[in-house]
Amino acid sequence: MDRNVVVRPIGDWLVEWGMISEKQLQVALNDARVHSLPVGMCLILREQVDTETIQSAVIGQSYLRDGAIKVEEATNAMALVKRKHVSLGIAFNLLAVQPQSLPRNRLGDLLLASGAISSGELKVVLSLAKSTGLPLGRILLNHGSITEDLIQTALLLQTTIRRGEIDRNTAIEKLSQYVEDGARNSILAGIGLHAETLTGSLLVKSGVISEVNIKDALNTSVRAGARLGEVLVSKGMLRREMVESTLEVQKLIRSHKFTVPQGLSVLRNVHAAQRRDEIKSESGHHGQRTKPLVMSFYRYLKLTRALPDVILRGGVSHDALTREAVQSEMEMTWQELRAVSPLAEPVVPCLPEDVRSLLQRCGFITDEQLVIAQRAAYTYKLVLDQVLSIEQALIEFHRLKMEEVQPKDWTGTFPNLSAI
Numbered sequence: 001m002d003r004n005v006v007v008r009p010i011g012d013w014l015v016e017w018g019m020i021s022e023k024q025l026q027v028a029l030n031d032a033r034v035h036s037l038p039v040g041m042c043l044i045l046r047e048q049v050d051t052e053t054i055q056s057a058v059i060g061q062s063y064l065r066d067g068a069i070k071v072e073e074a075t076n077a078m079a080l081v082k083r084k085h086v087s088l089g090i091a092f093n094l095l096a097v098q099p100q101s102l103p104r105n106r107l108g109d110l111l112l113a114s115g116a117i118s119s120g121e122l123k124v125v126l127s128l129a130k131s132t133g134l135p136l137g138r139i140l141l142n143h144g145s146i147t148e149d150l151i152q153t154a155l156l157l158q159t160t161i162r163r164g165e166i167d168r169n170t171a172i173e174k175l176s177q178y179v180e181d182g183a184r185n186s187i188l189a190g191i192g193l194h195a196e197t198l199t200g201s202l203l204v205k206s207g208v209i210s211e212v213n214i215k216d217a218l219n220t221s222v223r224a225g226a227r228l229g230e231v232l233v234s235k236g237m238l239r240r241e242m243v244e245s246t247l248e249v250q251k252l253i254r255s256h257k258f259t260v261p262q263g264l265s266v267l268r269n270v271h272a273a274q275r276r277d278e279i280k281s282e283s284g285h286h287g288q289r290t291k292p293l294v295m296s297f298y299r300y301l302k303l304t305r306a307l308p309d310v311i312l313r314g315g316v317s318h319d320a321l322t323r324e325a326v327q328s329e330m331e332m333t334w335q336e337l338r339a340v341s342p343l344a345e346p347v348v349p350c351l352p353e354d355v356r357s358l359l360q361r362c363g364f365i366t367d368e369q370l371v372i373a374q375r376a377a378y379t380y381k382l383v384l385d386q387v388l389s390i391e392q393a394l395i396e397f398h399r400l401k402m403e404e405v406q407p408k409d410w411t412g413t414f415p416n417l418s419a420i
Contacts, residue, residue: 005064005071006162011039013061014049017078024048036272037390038135045299051133056081056088058135062106065162068099103168105161107136110154114175116146131305131398134391141261142392148261153178197253197260199228202246203238206267213237245270262392269389295390297334297380298327303390304397306376308363326362333362337377375400 011025020028020043031042040054060078063069069077073095080091092099108126111117117125117140125139132139137155140146157171166174200214209232217231224231229243249266252258258266301307336355351359351370364373379393379400388396 006159008061009039010054010057010061014043014057017057017075017082019053019057019078019082020048035390036269038138041133041303041391044133044303045295047299047302051303051305052085052087053081054133055130056091059088062104063099066102066105067162068102068104069097073097105158105168107151107154107158110158110172110175111140111146113172114154114179116150116154116175116179127402128395128398131402132391132394133303134394138391139395142265142395146261148264150178197250197263199243199246199250202250202263202267203232206264206271208242208246208267208271209237239274242271242274265392266388269392295383296327296331297377298330300380300383300390300393301330301373301376303394304376304379306372306397308365308369329358329362333358333373334377334380337374338381372401 011020011029014020015022015025024043024046025039028039028042028046028048031037031045032039035042037045040049040058043049044051044054057078060069060074064071064074076095077088077091077097080086080094081088084091084094086094091097108117108122112119112122125136128134128139129136137151141148141151154175157166157175160166161168161171200218203209204211204214217228217235217237220226220235221228221231229238229240229247232238233240233243246267249258249263253260253263298307336358340352340355351374356370359370359373364370376397379388379397382388382396383390383393
């Protein structure tokens with residue numbers, strides 16, 4: 001397999017296939033670095049491509065990496081996707097392209113074959129990946145029980161298979177051994193959930209603080225008989241808000257409302273948000289060369305795919321004024337929802353009539369659509385409050401929708417994700 005085909009990122013393919021320009025890609029790459037989002041999602045947020053196009057491109061990239069189709073076939077199919085606004089599967093049918101029947105080397109298949117996840121877990125995360133448009137690995141890290149090390153090992157083996165450096169069966173054996181060794185080491189080391197979620201352990205594993213600094217703070221804590229968090233704050237190693245967030249995450253993990261990977265991901269996001277605030281404060285908001293990524297309620301609804309078809313078909317046209325009017329209306333909808341709706345537990349009949357009328361004017365006609373709007377508002381608030389990242393909020397939105405679970409209220413800082 002051509003090495004370039006195996007490792008080439010999705011952004012480069014989108015440029016080659018004429019979906020975006022090189023300039024648009026560079027802006028999206030910058031957005032991805034700043035906001036820790038996939039490039040495809042950044043392109044969707046800036047309305048440069050739609051979700052369906054990104055999904056088709058990702059599927060095409062996967063077929064190419066597995067050697068199931070030729071580059072020319074993928075290029076022709078994507079040209080049809082762009083011109084006719086159809087899915088990649090339909091484009092294949094129209095062009096009589098038949099992907100070769102080869103063993104697929106998708107991440108989920110490798111993890112399942114190695115025993116890292118069960119078929120039931122794979123079904124759930126694949127459904128979330130399809131709904132959100134997020135890569136499977138991101139879904140697993142945010143809401144799974146798989147560690148980042150295991151994901152990286154699986155991805156590395158996936159690449160070596162596609163390059164022809166190792167056969168599939170051998171790679172699965174290696175991954176299975178990695179899974180077994182990890183489980184055995186955890187048992188031998190006596191690592192239980194309590195030990196794994198000690199404050200210092202969470203801070204080190206999430207990359208918030210170094211192991212050297214934690215050891216120094218722990219020694220001081222023992223000598224002075226003080227709590228670790230207080231020592232970290234007094235030494236200027238962490239802000240008090242970061243310590244409080246860590247303790248809240250610790251409580252959620254131990255009560256089985258967060259998995260360890262999910263908790264670590266939340267702590268990384270909180271820490272990154274604090275660092276951005278510090279940098280802005282130090283620089284006086286100067287030196288920003290790129291326009292910040294705007295996340296309005298309307299754009300968030302586009303990402304969740306919660307916008308009614310009537311808006312997508314007729315409410316948003318190529319007329320910029322019409323688009324601005326719709327976005328303004330949706331922003332007003334969000335403000336009304338935040339003001340009068342409990343958000344945490346959408347109960348449509350309790351909505352004031354003027355809010356119902358506003359939502360219906362925006363295209364949310366049925367009771368089901370009204371609940372979806374409220375659920376989207378709930379998860380959008382978690383983004384604005386920097387409780388969850390955009391991708392975590394999308395996963396939570398679709399999980400609630402998929403399981404038909406009403407969101408529960410949250411305590412202070414973090415949501416009570418009791419169904420996880």
